[in-house]
Amino acid sequence: MRSLTAGPPKKKAAKTSPGPAVQLSIVCDADTLRSLVRKKAVRVVDVRKADDYKQDHIPTAVSLPLARVLENDTPEKIVGILEELGVSDKTPVVVYDDTFGALAARVAWTFQYVGHTSAALLEMTFKQWKELRLETEKQARIFPRAKHSLNVNKNIYADAPYVEAAKSQPGKLLVDSRERLNFLTEHIPGAKNIPYTMVGSNGRILRKAEELKRFIENRGIASNAEVITYCGSVGTLSGLTYYALRLAGFQNVRLYSKSFKEWKALGKPKEEFKDATYWDLSAE
Amino acid sequence: MKKSRVATVNPRQKGVSPPKPNPKWGREEETEVFAKKVKLFRQGKISEDDFRRFRLQHGAYGSRLHMDYSMVRIKVPGGEITPDQIEKIASLSEAFSIGSAHVSTRQNIQLHWVQLEDVSEIMRGLVETGLTTREACGNTIRNVMCSHFAGVCPNEEFDATPYSMAIARFFLRNPMCQNLPRKFKINFACCDQHGLVRVADIGLVPATKEENGAKVRGFKIYLGGGLGAASFIGHLLEDFTPEGRVLATCMATVRLFDRHGNRENMARNRMRYLVHEMGWEKFQKMALKERSIVEMTTSYSTAQLFDVKSQEDTRQLPKAPRMAKLPMLNEQVTKDSPANERWLHTNVVPQKQEGYFTVFITLGAGDITASQLRVLASAIRDYSAEGVARNTPQQNFAVRYVRGTELRDFYEKLASVGLANPGALTIASAVGCSGTTSCNLAITNSHRLAKEVQRKFLELGLDTDDSLRDATIKISGCPNSCGQHEIATIGFFGGATRVNNSMTPTYTMLFGGSAGEQGELAKAAMRVPAKRVIDTILKVIELYRQQRSASETLHHWVVNITKGRGTAGIKDLEGLKAALAEVIQLPAPEQDPDAYMDYGSDSRFSAKTARGECAA
Secondary structure (H helix, E strand, O other): OOOOOOOOOOOOOOOOOOOOOOOOOOOEEHHHHHHHOOOOOEEEOOOOOHHHHHHHHHHOOOOOHHHHHHHHHHHHHHHHEEEEEOOOOOOOOEEEEEOOHHHHHHHHHHHOOOHHHHHHHEOOOHHHHOOOOOEOOOOOOOOOOOOOOOOHHHEEEEEEHHHHHHOOOOOOEEEEEEOOOHHHHOOOOOOOEEHHHHHEEEOOOOHHHHHHEEEEHHHOOOOOOOEEOOOOOOOOOHHHHEEEEHHHOOOOEEEEEHHHHHHOOOOOOOOOOOOHHHHHOOOO | HHHHOOOOOOOOOOOOOOOOOOOOOOOOHHHHHHHHHHHHOOOOOEEEEHHHHHHHHHHHHEEEEEEEEEEEEEEEEEHHOHHHHHHHHHHHHHHHHOOOOEEEOOOEEEEEEHHHHHHHHHHHHHHHOOOOOOOOOOEEEOOOOOOOOOOOOOOOOOOHHHHHHHHHHOOOOHHHHOOOOOOOOEEEOOOOOOOHHHHOOOEEEEEEEEOOOOOOEEEEEEEOOOOOOOOOEEOOOOOOOOHHHHHHHHHHHOOOOHHOOOOOOHHOOHHHHHHHHHHHHHHHHHHHHHHHHHHHHHOHHHEEEOOOOHHOOOOOOOOOOOOOOOOOOOOOOOOOOOOHHHHHHHHEEEOOOEEEEEEEEEOOOOHHHHHHHHHHHHHHHEEEOOEEEOOOOOOEEEEEEEEEHHHHHHHHHOOOOOOOOOOOOOOOEEEEEOHHHHHHHHHHHHHHHHHHHHHHHHEEEEEEEEOHOOOOOOOOOOOOOOOOHHHOOEEEEEEEEEEOOOOEEEEEEEOOOOOOOOOOOEEEEEEHHHHHHHHHHHHHHHHHHHHHOOOHHHHHHHHHHHHHOOOOOOOOOHHHHHHHHHOOOOOOOOOOOHHHOOOOOOOOOOOOOOOOOOOO
């Protein structure tokens, strides 16, 4: 196991000394994170279950299980959580999980939604971190309370009325992040399917930007389109797709965080495909 | 970061050969062209007909009643597939398909419900590991098949594999076969038992001949066979075709078909119809004459493109330890035997190479999940001395060159992901095409039915009854024979029939078909409602057990009946039909509405089909 303190300082992340901390966005690689941890210049957020965190976690990480974020579903409460975790407006945050990045994405998006501007996803899951024999610790971390402002970022959020209106507006596109067979079964009318399984690969929660760009380009989606992502229930899979699209260069992406679960509960229209017994192919 | 990652070194390198080189069937530039054409098609700049032809030439079929999705057919020449390729297919199926892959009846591997816009990405991934989808569909020479026993079969004259690969390479992207009247299929056997040589446009069986005191290699070549709405058994061209004339014979046949094949009537334009309409003797004369012309006019450099030597596996495979005693292979098992013993008995056969065994992986109608594929790849690396596997026309995988001493470990590894089901080499391993799960032409869900047959038969332990072992069940979802129902002991093809005034999924049941060099087509007997198929087969087995003569297997009993040589109780097909009349009856629709629905469906049955794409 490699030590956090030993070794020379790492390349790019090393020149962050003066002024406000580094500006993180979308994905943070492991070396950058390790360097930030060494310099105590980052808040690492572990969104796995509390018990998993207790077993071991990335050094200096605090525990914030996704369930707690979902239970505290108002911007005010989320800001309260940030402050409790010792995150100020300027603290860079790196979020990780053990669920191919989907839970981390949902939490990072939530931070961004309440106005935090420097949050990123760790490029890999905790399992992969451990497979690489990178440092972990057992010690539960608590930091002094910090002050964080509330500045709701409405531009990255969509609710059901917004989605419904978007369907008829040119330049707006609805993306369903669920797996292909779920999508074929039923989806919001007009939605295009980019399964979450497409966006990660080979131990990285997100593929390289140029690959993601090519996938989108293949689909003939204009890079200046506004894209709204949704998935099955609470916006985790679609949270990951939200970041994939951002990484591919889309400026205007929104998350319909209540997703298809709410859409169905509201009795909104659905598109279904019943002409094939495709489920029988799935080798379950 | 990359540098810190631990290199994945296989710790169990004991005596396993170095990996086979990347076969490079695929080409990167074709993926780019495909992506571009999709965009042009979506922009309306290419007509639907032109695009369809192009798409099929590159191995992407339209999916059932939903043309935005494709079935991507990956060619696996000779069925030979490397662990790297299997892992790549696993990742591609997760990223762009439905998280599982489907082994076809012609040694292809298919990915279903792929968005048309993602097909080029699948092609790109395949190229990395040397696979291609080029000419997997369309009016071209399709995947060249080779018996999965070739090279290990105790009865073969020599290994046909390098010949099949050389033929596949010669014709792939060859201008002479890019626009044939219809698709064209070439199958190689290892011996007279294994291989689909009589039901292909060209079927080749290895043979040798003494000439001037030396043993000469060659083939027995069959022409004009094929399965479909109307099926024909291929004809033997000549007693012996020396290996030096194999290429010219194939080229001549393709040229004849290209020139004389029917380009008007799509329903009757496979070469077998040409042979049938012209008459075999005339076609045979033309083929032999055309071969002379080919031999006179083919340039040396063209002929050199058929390079068998370069396709030979020159690696020295290690010797396996001698087995003092065969593990269970020849002993009796029952359904209560330990799972490992039952598996050994029904899935493992010895090779001609002493100490080595070929192990079959039982799949359900050819389906395998991405995570199973990964374990399979790892198992091949660990336990197959040749370091590759082959997929089989029975929709399973064959892993060869497994040491007898390691069968137990191999079994444990497969069992950990549900890949160690028994029955691969028995009646329980039912074949089923994709049916209404993805095919435009399908009327019934043959795919699910084949899985249900397998599940039921394994539950009943029918795989352990050696008298049933050489019998086969094969099911197609329409008359077009992708499920190869006509070479089954008991075959079925799907249709729709009004029963008790209610539209019902039904299957036409056929008896007495077989593959191999003496292969014969099955004879259609009667229609059976989909939900009565399993009980009807079980009834056939019950009748067989009551009436068989001492050593008669189920297959022979059925064949004898189809030839009118049955026993007193059931003399012929009419007798068998009468004995089954009761079991095929359905209760009234009000009593049991489910009996009138198809497998995998909970709504009323209706036969929906769209244009087939077998012919571009």
